[in-house]
Amino acid sequence: MDPKYKNLTTAEAAESLSRLAGQPYDLTASGALTETDRIERYICETGPFRMLYATQRVDDDVLNALQALADQCALTAQFKEMRSGAVMNRIQGFESEERQVLHTATRDVFGDTAAAPAESARARDELTKLKEFLTDLENGKITNAEGESFTTLVNVGIGGSDLGPRSIYEALKPFGISGRSVHFIANVDPDDAADVLSRVDLSRTLINIVSKSGTTLETLTNERLVIEQLRAAGIDPAKHCLAVTGEGSPMDDPDKYLRSFYMFDYIGGRYSSTSMVGSVMLGFYLGYDQLLEFLKGANEVDQAAETIPDIRSNLPLLLALIGVWNHNYLERSTVAVLPYSQALHRFPAHLQQCDMESNGKSIHRDGSQVKIKTGPIVWGEPGTNGQHAFYQLLHQGTEIVPVEFIGFIKNQRNLDLIVEDTTSQQKLFANLLAQSIAMAVGRLHENPNKKFEGNRPSSLLLADKLTPHTMGALLAIYEAKIVYQGFLWDINSFDQEGVQLGKVLATRILKLIKGMGVEDNELENRFLKVAGNGSSSRIAR
Ligand code: G6Q
Numbered sequence: 001m002d003p004k005y006k007n008l009t010t011a012e013a014a015e016s017l018s019r020l021a022g023q024p025y026d027l028t029a030s031g032a033l034t035e036t037d038r039i040e041r042y043i044c045e046t047g048p049f050r051m052l053y054a055t056q057r058v059d060d061d062v063l064n065a066l067q068a069l070a071d072q073c074a075l076t077a078q079f080k081e082m083r084s085g086a087v088m089n090r091i092q093g094f095e096s097e098e099r100q101v102l103h104t105a106t107r108d109v110f111g112d113t114a115a116a117p118a119e120s121a122r123a124r125d126e127l128t129k130l131k132e133f134l135t136d137l138e139n140g141k142i143t144n145a146e147g148e149s150f151t152t153l154v155n156v157g158i159g160g161s162d163l164g165p166r167s168i169y170e171a172l173k174p175f176g177i178s179g180r181s182v183h184f185i186a187n188v189d190p191d192d193a194a195d196v197l198s199r200v201d202l203s204r205t206l207i208n209i210v211s212k213s214g215t216t217l218e219t220l221t222n223e224r225l226v227i228e229q230l231r232a233a234g235i236d237p238a239k240h241c242l243a244v245t246g247e248g249s250p251m252d253d254p255d256k257y258l259r260s261f262y263m264f265d266y267i268g269g270r271y272s273s274t275s276m277v278g279s280v281m282l283g284f285y286l287g288y289d290q291l292l293e294f295l296k297g298a299n300e301v302d303q304a305a306e307t308i309p310d311i312r313s314n315l316p317l318l319l320a321l322i323g324v325w326n327h328n329y330l331e332r333s334t335v336a337v338l339p340y341s342q343a344l345h346r347f348p349a350h351l352q353q354c355d356m357e358s359n360g361k362s363i364h365r366d367g368s369q370v371k372i373k374t375g376p377i378v379w380g381e382p383g384t385n386g387q388h389a390f391y392q393l394l395h396q397g398t399e400i401v402p403v404e405f406i407g408f409i410k411n412q413r414n415l416d417l418i419v420e421d422t423t424s425q426q427k428l429f430a431n432l433l434a435q436s437i438a439m440a441v442g443r444l445h446e447n448p449n450k451k452f453e454g455n456r457p458s459s460l461l462l463a464d465k466l467t468p469h470t471m472g473a474l475l476a477i478y479e480a481k482i483v484y485q486g487f488l489w490d491i492n493s494f495d496q497e498g499v500q501l502g503k504v505l506a507t508r509i510l511k512l513i514k515g516m517g518v519e520d521n522e523l524e525n526r527f528l529k530v531a532g533n534g535s536s537s538r539i540a541r
Helices: 013-021 060-072 075-083 117-138 163-171 190-197 217-232 276-286 288-307 315-329 347-359 391-396 424-441 468-489 497-513 522-531
Strands: 043-046 049-052 087-089 152-156 181-185 205-211 241-246 259-263 334-340 377-379 403-408 458-463
Touching (some): 013 060, 013 315, 043 288, 043 315, 049 315, 049 468, 060 315, 075 288, 075 315, 075 468, 117 276, 152 276, 163 276, 163 347, 181 276, 217 497, 259 276, 276 288, 288 468, 315 334, 315 458, 334 347, 334 424, 403 424, 424 458, 458 468, 497 522
Parallel strands (some): 152 181, 205 241, 241 259, 334 403, 403 458
Antiparallel strands (some): 043 049
């Protein structure tokens, strides 16, 4: 374990929390929510978001113990260390990535007080390059061979080079420059590329190839596939393709691309949405000024996450601690993120990666085996759709699922209608509050089928409207939550060895499909034969 810091197994506060977990606050007791000013008091604000958490199974004693835990584990100090460029990505005594973790530098570009000045300066240089490129697109300096403007961008990337950017694009669709659109190709399934390519006019399309390593099988395969299509349409790929990659990667070859942008070693894929990985696509779609608004929203939260040790005034910190309370003390295995905003429909998918790839770990930072539970299973879908699907289990199932609801007072677009005296947005918001209250309070009924036990905890994360600024803040709130929880569990949240083994085996199976290496790969070969219904050659072309 990192000897410098206490964690959930060594902090004194952990004992008080175990004791308090024996009798968590009963939300179903008469007057539990109304007889005090709990609803008004249990609110935490950071940037444009407020979190209402009266419907969690916490009281002042639990909050005080969580505060003590945060202090004893020096959570904000560790966050500050990360943001200032300390090497965080390591397992002591064992080979590991040994890197700084500085996704925060990609948005620490305003003013001259950057926490990691050299890295923020590099981020600023990339932004300047991007701004020039966007201006050239705007004023017609860069066009297709016919002198027409580019209207479309196809993003080719997978994992961290896809999920975050895609979910943010989906969230900010109404803010795009008129006439522009973005599409995404991620899966190596050729039908994914075929579907996207059938919907775009290649002559007006930029292809943005995004790969930090420049070696990812899916992305390189899809790059080749798209390039072949461009050539077949008589288009010079070098005049339509952009690259976002790590400096020195095999894709770092500016002559092959119309423009190349860099992301750096110290930015993890799943934390890279505010680097060039997300910024090239967002800059194209939203324009440079709105891209900056998005980055500002994230930066505002980072600053709070580093400087506010009071858990009642630091939203991501409280979100992380309540998450640990539910997961480690009340023993809930999953957490549902349920946005009451259709625009956020891909955000839970991004969080699944960011959270589960970061905190799905079983060893401490010193290489010793963990004896506590680390990252929960994260899942979710937008409301109200989910209400007509899996909420049955949330209300009456045997598995208790803590919920993080996300909602907005205003809708993004202009279309809304008053039906039976309320707008659609009001209906959406009413449902959001209703679900949170129903899960907490439950319902008594003499018919057991109609009885709701209650005591199902949730928080409500609310902002005025989903804009580039609030989206940046929301992204950074969740990134900080994940990072704090990693500190609490004393795990390395920043590598992803777990995804390597499957890649190695897939490479071995591909060799077999090519007719190579049969002798060395009995296990894979036998699976391949059975899967290919008796012959591996059925899978070969
Ligand atoms: C994220 C992971 C992983 C990565 C993809 C794509 O943190 O490392 O999801 O983003 O494997 O990697 P490249 O960007 O290198 O193609």
